[in-house]
Amino acid sequence: MSQGIEGFFKNFHDNINSRIDDVTSNNFANLESNSKRVSYFSSLPCVKDYDLSNDVVKNETGGSFPVKKDFEKALQLKDEGNKAVQKGDWAKALQMYNQSMVYMPQKETEELSIIYANRSAALNHLQQYEDALTDIKRSLSMSYPRHLRYKVYERKARCLLVLKRNQEAVIAFQDTLSALDEANNLDKEKRMKMRTDAKLMLEILHKGMVLAGNPKDPEPLKKIPPKPKLPGKHSHQYPAASEAVQFEYCEAKGRFATATKDIIPGEVLLVEKPHSGVLLGEYSKTHCQNCFVKCVIPLPCPKCPNVIFCSDKCLDVAQKSYHGYECHILPLIWKSGCSITCHIALRMITQNNKEYFRGLIKDLHNKPTGTYKTDDYRNIYHLVSHEDKRTKQDFLHRAQMTLFLLKLLEISGYFDGRPKQKSVEIDEIKSMAITECYAEDVALFGGLILKNLQVLQFNAHEVFELHCPKPKVGQNIIKHDGKSMFLAGAVFPTLALFNHSCDPNIVRYFCGPHVVVRAVKNIKEGEEISENYGPIFTTVPKEKRKVQLKDQYWFDCTCIPCEQNWPTYEDMTENYMRFKCDSDRPCPNVIPVAYDCKEFMVQCGLCQQYTNILKGLKSLQDTEMMYKLGRVAMEEGKYGEAMKKFIEMLKLYDATLAPPYRSFYDCVQDLRSCMLAMGNYSIV
Numbered sequence: 001m002s003q004g005i006e007g008f009f010k011n012f013h014d015n016i017n018s019r020i021d022d023v024t025s026n027n028f029a030n031l032e033s034n035s036k037r038v039s040y041f042s043s044l045p046c047v048k049d050y051d052l053s054n055d056v057v058k059n060e061t062g063g064s065f066p067v068k069k070d071f072e073k074a075l076q077l078k079d080e081g082n083k084a085v086q087k088g089d090w091a092k093a094l095q096m097y098n099q100s101m102v103y104m105p106q107k108e109t110e111e112l113s114i115i116y117a118n119r120s121a122a123l124n125h126l127q128q129y130e131d132a133l134t135d136i137k138r139s140l141s142m143s144y145p146r147h148l149r150y151k152v153y154e155r156k157a158r159c160l161l162v163l164k165r166n167q168e169a170v171i172a173f174q175d176t177l178s179a180l181d182e183a184n185n186l187d188k189e190k191r192m193k194m195r196t197d198a199k200l201m202l203e204i205l206h207k208g209m210v211l212a213g214n215p216k217d218p219e220p221l222k223k224i225p226p227k228p229k230l231p232g233k234h235s236h237q238y239p240a241a242s243e244a245v246q247f248e249y250c251e252a253k254g255r256f257a258t259a260t261k262d263i264i265p266g267e268v269l270l271v272e273k274p275h276s277g278v279l280l281g282e283y284s285k286t287h288c289q290n291c292f293v294k295c296v297i298p299l300p301c302p303k304c305p306n307v308i309f310c311s312d313k314c315l316d317v318a319q320k321s322y323h324g325y326e327c328h329i330l331p332l333i334w335k336s337g338c339s340i341t342c343h344i345a346l347r348m349i350t351q352n353n354k355e356y357f358r359g360l361i362k363d364l365h366n367k368p369t370g371t372y373k374t375d376d377y378r379n380i381y382h383l384v385s386h387e388d389k390r391t392k393q394d395f396l397h398r399a400q401m402t403l404f405l406l407k408l409l410e411i412s413g414y415f416d417g418r419p420k421q422k423s424v425e426i427d428e429i430k431s432m433a434i435t436e437c438y439a440e441d442v443a444l445f446g447g448l449i450l451k452n453l454q455v456l457q458f459n460a461h462e463v464f465e466l467h468c469p470k471p472k473v474g475q476n477i478i479k480h481d482g483k484s485m486f487l488a489g490a491v492f493p494t495l496a497l498f499n500h501s502c503d504p505n506i507v508r509y510f511c512g513p514h515v516v517v518r519a520v521k522n523i524k525e526g527e528e529i530s531e532n533y534g535p536i537f538t539t540v541p542k543e544k545r546k547v548q549l550k551d552q553y554w555f556d557c558t559c560i561p562c563e564q565n566w567p568t569y570e571d572m573t574e575n576y577m578r579f580k581c582d583s584d585r586p587c588p589n590v591i592p593v594a595y596d597c598k599e600f601m602v603q604c605g606l607c608q609q610y611t612n613i614l615k616g617l618k619s620l621q622d623t624e625m626m627y628k629l630g631r632v633a634m635e636e637g638k639y640g641e642a643m644k645k646f647i648e649m650l651k652l653y654d655a656t657l658a659p660p661y662r663s664f665y666d667c668v669q670d671l672r673s674c675m676l677a678m679g680n681y682s683i684v
């Protein structure tokens with residue numbers, strides 16, 4: 001449950017394990033509910049007396065502790081930014097202003113407004129005009145000194161000119177002229193020059209606009225890829241899924257998705273926001289805490305120096321729910337070395353208030369019926385957790401993590417419904433005992449967190465983004481370099497209902513925090529729609545796949561590639577083609593046909609009917625050319641165009657040949673790359 005980094009949680013775990021005797025351990029094993037397990041564990045004297053502060057202080061990984069806003073540090077970073085400006089190192093200046101802002105206390109509004117204005121100058125020089133405009137707006141909405149405002153208005157006007165937003169530029173030049181009246185410290189000559197320049201620009205703009213018939217300003221560039229919409233109607237019971245998807249149940253496989261109609265490659269099958277999602281600690285200063293997109297111009301949390309946001313909207317959402325409580329405990333979570341799933345288990349609590357869970361608890365053991373909503377905690381609670389198959393050691397380990405998370409909840413002010421306003425001090429973790437008056441909370445939230453940890457083991461997903469080279473001004477085409485980065489962990493309640501196949505027929509990618517699922521193959525009505533949990537048959541041999549799936553997800557894979565022993569991509573032989581039997585019965589058989597076969601009607605060994613392979617070969621004639629065109633479009637970053645070609649090819653392949661064969665998987669792989677490129681990206 002720890003992340004692999006040596007955080008202090010491992011010490012706690014090792015020490016407690018060594019202090020638990022056999023009697024205690026057997027008593028624990030006899031407990032029958034998660035709530036009882038945590039209550040019992042938290043009442044043990046060796047746990048209550050445990051002093052975590054020693055472990056925290058001694059531990060050097062995961063950043064420093066405690067962490068607070070720091071005015072002096074903020075000024076020093078701002079100063080470094082200003083020095084970088086003097087040297088013309090705008091990238092460094094941007095970096096320094098970003099950091100300075102994070103440490104600047106909220107009450108220093110004038111200082112903050114100056115950093116925003118300075119950062120807008122750096123962004124302007126880096127040709128990030130849209131971002132410069134956003135910072136100018138923020139700076140002007142704060143206490144930016146009136147006698148300096150002429151500078152930012154003029155900068156605003158110049159940025160708008162580059163973006164060809166001439167109507168807005170006119171207003172900004174007019175504002176520059178008004179602001180110059182208040183520029184008391186500016187010497188007369190400079191003021192005159194700026195006035196003349198602004199007036200000249202206004203004249204030129206007016207003439208140009210009249211000549212062009214006063215065209216509308218262009219739309220600003222989109223920073224986040226647009227979220228695809230579900231085609232047609234959504235499923236009545238599972239609104240995140242399209243009506244082409246339904247969920248069935250069987251004893252051996254639990255719930256799984258099937259197609260209610262024929263589905264074609266590219267079709268969007270699911271768009272879902274996470275029930276809970278958590279950004280990895282290492283991206284907390286580069287990506288938005290709330291929606292995971294990369295922030296060129298971060299908005300810091302007003303209260304802590306731990307996280308940033310991409311917009312006021314994300315800041316507001318986070319502040320009013322989970323971040324209000326997590327603000328000051330984040331450094332402890334990161335320093336503990338706990339895995340991202342442990343943090344999600346906590347977030348599933350902090351994002352709702354205590355009353356929400358109190359309202360649910362009586363009925364929680366009954367599976368909810370009716371519409372399956374993403375934000376309904378009950379749907380997560382009833383995801384697969386394999387509770388009946390767990391060992392005593394497994395529960396004990398998770399109970400330790402649960403207690404640590406409960407302690408954090410207590411410190412955060414969650415049990416009182418009042419978020420902590422100050423940073424955590426070391427004295428607050430000198431004992432792991434939770435105050436007596438919260439005994440009921442320990443039972444309730446301890447039980448829920450222990451359950452969350454079990455559910456997340458099988459149902460959490462990685463959120464990733466692709467790296468892209470910088471797009472040119474005015475171009476909305478982006479090209480990715482194929483590298484994907486694991487950014488965050490999240491649980492998507494509907495996506496979690498899809499079972500695994502080593503030959504999946506869907507691909508998933510992310511738009512902001514939303515997951516998008518699209519078909520990559522033709523899926524026939526009634527056929528299972530399956531995703532992939534990691535090992536794919538084209539690259540991982542069967543034995544290895546089976547072991548991995550059994551270890552991680554606790555099931556024996558019986559997908560077609562596993563049952564029919566399909567070769568990996570490397571081992572696929574290309575000396576014959578696998579024709580589908582096209583008798584009208586229909587027949588499921590595959591007819592192997594050598595490339596040098598002279599016949600054009602071949603007989604099926606199963607149904608004895610004849611298949612016309614010449615017809616099939618003719619339809620495949622164009623696929624090579626289509627593939628080349630698709631690849632060229634992909635190279636140019638025209639993913640939509642490339643996708644069309646690959647989809648067309650897959651339709652042709654599917655009508656004639658049966659997998660596995662290389663050209664089919666080449667095409668599937670490229671289609672998958674195109675779809676991924678439509679998701680989250682980070683400009684590098």
Ligand SMILES: C[S@@+](CC[C@H](N)C(=O)[O-])C[C@H]1O[C@@H](n2cnc3c(N)ncnc32)[C@H](O)[C@@H]1O
Binds near residue numbers: 459557
């Ligand atoms: C993410 S859940 C999938 C949905 C789950 N079947 C349910 O009922 O909610 C993962 C769990 O589903 C089961 N599972 C997934 N793929 C399977 C497969 N191909 N065959 C059998 N069981 C599978 C395993 O129990 C696994 O731990």
